Amino acid sequence: MRRSRRGTTLVTAGTAVLLAALTAVTPASADPIKASKSITDRTAAQIAALQSIKKSLTPAESKVDSTLVVEARKRTQMGTMSALPQVQTGVAVTPQSTTLVDIRAKQYSVDLVNAVRAAGGQIRAVSEEHRTVRAEVPVAKIADIAARSDVARVEPGSDAMTQDVKNKRDNKSRKQAPSKEDKAKEIERRLAEKQLSVQAAKVSESDKAHAAEAARGSFHVTGVGVKLCALSDGISSVAVSQAAGELPAVDVLPGQEGSGDEGTAMLEILHDLAPNAELGFATAFNGDASFADNIKKLRFQLGCDVIVDDVIYFNESPFQDGIIARAVDAVAADGALFFSSAGNQGNVADGTSGHYEGQFVDSGVGVGKFAGSAHDFDPNPNAKQLFNPLSNYSGDTPVTLHWADPLGQSVNDYDLYLVNAQGNVVTFSQNNQDGAQDPFERINTPTSSTGTRLAVVKFRGEDKYFSLSLFGGRFADSSDGLKKFVTPGMTVGHSAARGAISVAAAPAAAALPFDLHPGDPANPKGPFPDAFTSTQKPERFTSDGPRKLFFAPDGSPLAETRQKPDITAADGVTTSVSGFAPFYGTSASAPNAAAIAGLILSGNPTLKPAEVKEALVTTAIDIVEPGVDNRTGAGIVMADKALAYTGASPQALARAQKPTIVNDADGSQYLKPGTTATVTVPVANGGDGSAASTSVVLSTPTAGVTIAPRSKYYGNIDVGQTVSNTFKVTVPASAALGSAVKLDARVTYAGSTSPTTASYTYRVGEPSREFKTFAYTGAPVAIPDNDQTGVSISLPVTGVGGASNLKFSVDGATCSATEGSTTVGIDHTFVGDLVGTLTSPSGKSVTLFSRSGGTGNNICQAVFDDSATKSFASAVAGDAPFTGSWKPATGTLSSLLADPADGTWTFKVADVVGSDKGSIRSVTLHVAGWV
DSSP: OOBOSOOSOOEEOSSOTTHHHHSSSOGGGOOHHHHHHOOOHHHHHHHHHHHHHHHTOOTTGGGBOHHHHHHHHHHHOHHHHTTOTTOEEOOOOOTTSEEEEEEEESSOOHHHHHHHHHTTOEEEEEETTTTEEEEEEEGGGHHHHHTSTTEEEEEEOOOEEEOOOOOTTOGGGGSOOOOHHHHHHHHHHHHHHHHHOOOOOOOOTHHHHTTHHHHHHHHOOOOTTOEEEEEESBOTTHHHHHHTTSOOOEEEOTTOOBSSSHHHHHHHHHHHHSTTSEEEEEEOOSOHHHHHHHHHHHHHTTOOSEEEEOEEETTOOSSSOOHHHHHHHHHHHTTOEEEEEOOSSOOTTTTOOOEEEEEOOEEEEEOTTTSOEEEOOOOOTTOOOOOEEBOTTOOSOEEEEEESSOTTOBOSEEEEEEEOTTSOEEEEEOOOOSSSBOSEEEEEOOSOOTTOEEEEEEEESOOOEEEEEESSOOBOOOTTSOOOOOOSOOOOGGGGSTTEEEEEEEESSSOOSSOSSTTOOOOOOOOTTSOOOTTOOOOTTOOOOOEEEEEOTTSOEEEEEEOOOOEEEEESBOOSSTTOSSBOSHHHHHHHHHHHHHHHHHHOTTOOHHHHHHHHHHHOBOOSSSSSBTTTBTOBOOHHHHHHHHTOOOOOOEEEOOOEEEETTTOOSSBOTTOEEEEEEEEEEOSSSOEEEEEEEEEOOSTTOEEESSEEEEEEEOTTOEEEEEEEEEOOTTOOTTOEEEEEEEEEEESTTOOEEEEEEEEBSOEEEEEEEEEOOSOOEEEOTTOTTOEEEEEEEOSOOSOSEEEEEEOBSSOOOOTTOSSBSEEESOGGGEEEEEEOTTSOEEEEEESOSTTOOOEEEEEEOTTOSSBGGGOOGGGOSEEEEEBOSBSOGGGGOSSOOOEEEEEEEEEOSSSOOEEEOOEEEEEEEEO
16 A cells, blocks of 8 residues: 555644543443533633634635644744644644645636745646646745635645555564665666566466456457556556566656556556557556546547556545546546556455444534534434544554535535544544535544544534545444444545446455454455356455445535445456565456456457446356445456457457658659659558458548559458558659658458558658757756656747758766766756656657656766667666767657647756756757758
8 A cells, every 4th residue: 555645643632622522431421411511621722722723814824724724823823832732733844844735726827836936836746627736835835825816725735545455564564665766776776687687477366367368368369459557656667577578668648657666566467467458657646636637648648448546535525526536437438448446445244344424413412612513423312422443453544534515615514533542632633614625624543543533523514424434444342342333335536436447356366464453354365376256255355335425526416326346356466566476455456357358348349338347247256245245346357258248359450550662763762842652551460360351541631742543452461460562652843842741541451440540741852961950058947846847948940841850969068977067968966857858849749758867967968869779768877977879768759750840849857756956958959851
């Protein structure tokens, strides 16, 4: 389980807000009225101090989360806080007195981003669609930012966790995270080992457990023609997996590699089951708005057919589809399949649940002079229980409280308190809700949860349905007589979206090798090397459903109960990734299900998402309770059964390759004015089946250019075979040098994947051997640290027209790895933090370098050239200073040549990780024309 950055210590009061209501009595037999009246002077004074802060909020502070307000006041108004000497806010503040926030805007603008920078903020991410700026800002400047008229609210940075299962009691898993420098060195060490000794690829046990290996052999379907994409924390060691033969190329959303390796492990699972599918990735760990944006970008920019994630943001409402769930629904509406982890937070049937939801029942117990009344958990009308007790092994656990108000419109104010056995408040969350906020409170339990229990308090408003969830702990009867109260419905957030397929977990092989809690029953084991059967038991930690909703995405009333989870797939599988061998949790099960969906699409490409889901659900092996249940959904999905249900067959995938040209007049390889050229168009079949009756239509929209014949018959093209034919292309004498000739190839053949299309642009004339140079000659430009928006410089190009060749150089007079060198093209103290892109006047981009180079300093006299022998993606710290010729990290410079070169080119560098600095000093764009 990986969590995004947030302090684990929230508001702590050594003196209790609830002290009078809840001390000196056993909760099961307490006299509520007497308790509510026995408030001490000290407690009353502290409550008054807290309430005085609420009453004294400035208009700007009223738009700021209460924990941020208190943290800021603690630093400037010691007198005000003297009555609260032990209060801690839980806000994670750096030694530079900054903290991570999400700035929710009424309207996004570049002006707002610049204002945040001017206030000393470092931009982590921006989302125009969701009007959010995520930034590390000085605590002292938060109110100033909130005072802007275009700011709606400033909140602590939204945080998340992945859904892998680790032993919380294992001290090794609790050790301090390594620095980015140590991470970079470790990855380079492992990469060097793999390059020296490539071992046989590790194959997930789920390949046999889901009968995927057998299905590929029987149906001859391998994932061809399908793109599978993952969202998780990061893919830090993806190059290591690729060097080991575990992964092919991965299409990564530029700058969205993230940090960590759960994403790498998920990609390995996808590749094991669907080995010929294309792969893609983007991080989900840069805030909720960025996550929602990346879901859409994977579909609409990278063209992903199947998307899978393993992340939950704690602020995701269980009662209304938020921005992440709406992004899921958007890609599903466009034809993508979306799979998501159901969660590892337990279920009622297995006694592992950390979830309670129900209608607020006013206990009639007043909690302090100002703090409203507590919820009565006990449904017995003759008893009252104001607390739900936690197990003694629920430490370091996020806890969320949501209630049934629309997002951004909560008029009912609820608060959340964690109390110890002595009645002292340990942590609490008591934000204001006055009609413009989300119905949400959040705390973290301390490292030791022994004797702790939760109270839900209605500060003001109506009795609403609410949800109380522990993310990594459970409710349990206490030693002093409190009973636990749990209900089904732990699966929350975008995994419960209409467009999502929520995936529970069952082990593929060995049982989880540790108890979730001491004294638990034995964990189930899987069938490997055999396939799953109906006797299989699910993981005891897998989260249950269903999911009850009260509001439509727009906040209007909606009464809906969704069956979740939908299906079950394997976890406990082997990957080559350090820390994920084996890999347990619904983080592992979700990509297994997604890979099977990829096989289904590969064997029957015309199926709609609903038909793929139908195949998975209908053919699933029913386990535990008969029929669809709230732990495992329809049951365990099986590749062989699903492919048989859909009538899968090996599909051809015939695609035109780049044509070659021979000019009939002079034998050159160029199109020239007034001449005819022989154009050879190869067609390669990269599919699983033969491409029968293949033909190609070659056409052009370019005025005056003729093609004869228009079509050619290619016959049958076997798997892996390439067949070529020739066409005559005539260019008019009036064609200008450097003008574009576009050739469109349309390949048709018998099969569901037909037709395929491809376009190629050529220029009239021969490439000039001379390059025109367009250099940046301005002052050095600082690269903002840990700022996704980066910095850009402009390179105006004139007098070229169409370009025949393109190079980009990072210059410098004298190269060295010296920190802060003024004689290099780009000075930076950690090149592995940088993402550099070149964008043409038409808006097309190529990533020159992206998070490669590790701890190495400075780029100098480096030329990015498609003809180079090595890619910058292979750069390591030992190469510093980075000089010589490099291929771009992703894409090709030639892809920017289709449009005219004249106009403004943009070179952008973003430093996407903290604590290092540098600047752009000298770069040049080299452009060759035509003669």
